[in-house]
Amino acid sequence: MFSLNGKTALVTGGTRGIGRAIVLELAAAGADVAFTYARSAEAAEEIKKQVEAIGQKALAYQADAADAARADEVITDIVKEWAHLDILVNNAGITKDTLIMRMSESQWDDVITTNLKSVFNYSKSSVRPFMKARAGSIINISSVVGLSGNAGQTNYAASKAGIIGFSKSLAKELASRNIRVNTIAPGYITTEMTGQLSDKVMDAIKASIPMGKAGDVKDIAAGVIFLASDASRYITGETIRIDGGMAM
C-alpha cells in the first residue's frame, strides 16, 4: 500500500535537510526522483548518486523556486525524460527572521516568494501532466508556525499559513480529477535551518514540545510517503502536523 513502484516524483529544495530525506525515502519506496536546488551543485550530484545506488533514476535541476518560467521548464523536462509525473513535493523554503519594526521589504518579499510563490509556480506547472494522467499527489511543506504564529517570523508565518489556504483551495479545484493536495506542518526538526538557533532558544523550544525532543528529517519523509502513496487515496485538503504534539 505504501509502495511507489513505477511512480515519478519532483521535490523542490532536495539537497539538504528535510528535502534530502524526502528524496531518499521516495527512492527507497520505489519512485524515480527529480529534485531542484538553489546553490548546492556538489550536494546535488552526491544525492543523485545515492538515489541511483538505491536502484532508481534521478534528475537534478538548479532552479530558483521563485522563478515561474524555470518551474515550467523543469516540469516539461521531467515529462520529456520520464513520460509522466505523479508526485510533487513543494519543500523549498527559507527564513529571514526579525521583529517587524526591523523587517525590510526585501526580507518580507524574499520569504514570501521563495516559500509561497514557489508553491504556486510548481503546482500550476504540474497540473497539466496530472490532469492528463487523471491522477496526482501534491504535498506542500508548511510549518506549525503557519498554524500558531511565532514572534520574529511574521514573513515566514504568513508564507506558511498561505500554503495551507492555497492547498485547501487547490484540493477543492482538483479533487474531481483524482488529484490530491495535502500539507504537512513540521514542528521543530533538526536541520541546518534550525541549527542557526542558539542553545538557549533550542532548549526553550524543546520544553514546549510534549514529546520533549526535536523531530528527525525522516519523521517528515514518512508523512510524505504516506501522502504520496495509495494508503492515503481518500485524503485531500488535509494538514498533518508532525511535531511531537507542539501545536496541538
Ligand code: NAP
Ligand atoms: P534547509 O536545511 O535550509 O534546506 C533548504 C533546501 O531548500 C535546500 O535544499 C536549499 O537548496 C533549498 N532552497 C532554498 N532556497 C531555494 C530557492 N530559492 N530555490 C530552490 N531551492 C531552494 O531547510 P529544512 O529545514 O530542510 O526545511 C525544508 C522545508 O521544511 C522548508 O520549507 C521549511 O520552511 C520547512 N520546515 C522546516 C522545519 C525545521 O524545523 N527544519 C520546521 C517547519 C517547516 P540549496 O542547498 O541549494 O541552498
